């Protein structure tokens with residue numbers, strides 16, 4: 442979780458600097474306390490035991506607007522800094538503006554789905570985040586803008602979040618047709634990317650987290666993973682793409698699921714397609730920047746056409762990670778395509 446800590450650290454640096462310009466002298470620990478209080482997470486004093494993941498989103502509209510705990514963070518600012526209510530309100534407005542500008546938020550989809558986060562941490566963090574919806578002591582609450590908070594608030598039921606259940610559901614697209622993902626992973630070498638960076642425009646869908654109110658209220662989420670495949674298409678030079686001969690393209694597929702409040706059932710609603718280009722002048726973020734060891738740093742994902750299941754390469758024994766299909770394990774190999782030798786991102 443060191444990366445998440447560094448996100449909060451950079452936020453803290455920005456906050457101290459911005460507050461100094463407005464005449465508030467903030468100590469490091471106070472900056473952390475106000476950031477955590479505004480984001481609605483449990484305070485840093487408990488951080489050693491309860492680690493909450495943070496992420497930087499590429500674009501707030503791809504996720505949703507972060508909901509802040511304005512109500513309690515003003516009280517907290519008064520307590521920490523011994524300032525009056527109006528100064529605390531002014532200060533918290535600055536804190537929230539700095540957080541919004543940073544596009545850093547609690548990685549709520551990861552918090553919900555990551556099996557490495559303990560159930561106790563998950564529960565404590567979500568009950569704390571739920572306080573962001575509280576507008577007053579009189580029980581006035583806001584509607585959540587995220588599916589994860591809608592689940593925490595009991596508006597939609599929590600889906601089976603195990604990896605096996607998510608992979609099984611991802612297979613079910615397009616509905617009543619041959620599974621797009623089974624077809625993909627049985628014909629191409631594909632890799633499983635758990636919790637890819639939300640800050641990357643082509644990978645942010647896995648962290649998608651939205652709740653829409655109204656008559657057809659529903660929640661929509663990424664499943665916390667993307668499947669990535671190195672494109673095998675022949676590379677040709679053209680007038681428009683003179684450098685395409687040196688381009689490596691990685692195709693990314695990200696399953697999305699959703700639930701309506703009316704029936705409370707989670708189902709697939711789409712598989713989003715995107716691609717990451719390496720070695721082009723307009724590549725903003727190369728795959729090698731995101732994955733220092735390239736695709737080999739990820740585990741392979743396989744599928745079986747007979748039983749229609751997806752499963753992962755067995756690298757480390759991990760509970761709840763399906764590593765074989767539901768048929769006889771001996772037949773699995775026949776369904777698996779062989780990996781090509783890795784292509785160096787510097788190879789021209």
Ligand SMILES: [Zn+2]
Pocket residue numbers: 745746747748749750766767768769
């Ligand atoms: Zn099978």
